Amino acid sequence: MPNLLSKYKWILFDADETLFHFDAFSGLKLMFSRFDIDFNTDDFDRYQQVNKPLWVDYQNGVITAAHLQHTRFNEWAHKLSVTPQELNSHFLTAMADICQPLPGARELVDSLIGRVNLGIITNGFTELQSVRLSKTGFEHAFSPVVISEQIGKAKPDIAIFNHAFSLMGEPEKHQVLMVGDNLHSDILGGNKAGIDTCWLNHHGEAVSDDIAPSYQVKTLTELHQLLLQQ
Structure with missing residues (x-):
């Protein structure tokens, strides 16, 4: 047979x-450690409250990839005085580092x-x-x-x-x-x-x-x- x-x-x-x-928490923890920030599980929960609905909208064709990648880091970008684009790029680099x-x-x-x-x-x-x-x-x-x-x-x-x-x-x-x-x-x-x-x-x-x-x-x-x- x-x-x-x-x-x-x-x-x-x-x-x-x-x-x-795809361990997003570990990737975010690594990325933020490079900004001397101890990213914790409460931080991750807040991030996911923004990130998860964005992914649903992306898969449903409501928003673009760029909108997703930048919007999820708006709050942190403001805190760190960097652009959301920079944070997103740092995140993807960290995810590649731990892949x-x-x-x-x-x-x-x-x-x-x-x-x-x-x-x-x-x-x-x-x-x-x-x-x-x-x-x-x-x-x-x-x-x-x-x-x-x-x-x-x-x-x-x-x-x-x-x-x-x-x-x-x-x-x-x-x-x-x-x-x-x-x-x-x-x-x-x-x-x-x-x-x-x-x-x-x-x-x-x-x-x-x-x-x-x-x-x-x-x-x-x-x-x-x-x-x-x-």
């Missing part, structure tokens, strides 16, 4: 919390290279993605790397998937699998684009009634086994 991998010619991955850790692949990511990617085409579709930002791919040695594994900030559309908008498909040479939809940790951007987006989806459900959350992944795993190691087992 052939393994599941033989069904696909392309596997598209999300980046944050799918291939890479690590998720457990099982390297083994999975190494096992897939040469057997299937690999790409990335991310709602993350350009300044972080390119550095992180280089630092982890993944830059040659993924092509295309489609970044919402560059396209002007974010997952789950079908436009970012269609852009990726054009770069991929318009593959047959049934030969494409999207892997991601976010049910509402990765899985809903993949569903709308007409491709199979695999939800990397780290925390065992309930599946939504109206968003159904083709597959569901808790870890990349489990995905590895799912794809390659006979």
Whole structure:
């Protein structure tokens, strides 16, 4: 019996919390330490009160990437007498400094290279993605790397998937699998684009009634086994 991998010619991955850790608190703590500020959990909670609704608006196409990146740092920029743009850039640098692949990511990617085409579709930002791919040695594994900030559309908008498909040479939809940790951007987006989806459900959350992944795993190691087992 052939393994599941033989069904696909392309596997598209999300980046944050799918291939890479995205520990925003640690990144912010590191960034603010460079301003001699001890950033604590209360500070993080206040930051998230601003940041999380901005991400929802960004994914819904209400605001731009630039608006998100700058608005979330307005309060701190005022306190530190710097621009929000500067703080955002410092934050992305700190996130690149602490970046690590998720457990099982390297083994999975190494096992897939040469057997299937690999790409990335991310709602993350350009300044972080390119550095992180280089630092982890993944830059040659993924092509295309489609970044919402560059396209002007974010997952789950079908436009970012269609852009990726054009770069991929318009593959047959049934030969494409999207892997991601976010049910509402990765899985809903993949569903709308007409491709199979695999939800990397780290925390065992309930599946939504109206968003159904083709597959569901808790870890990349489990995905590895799912794809390659006979």
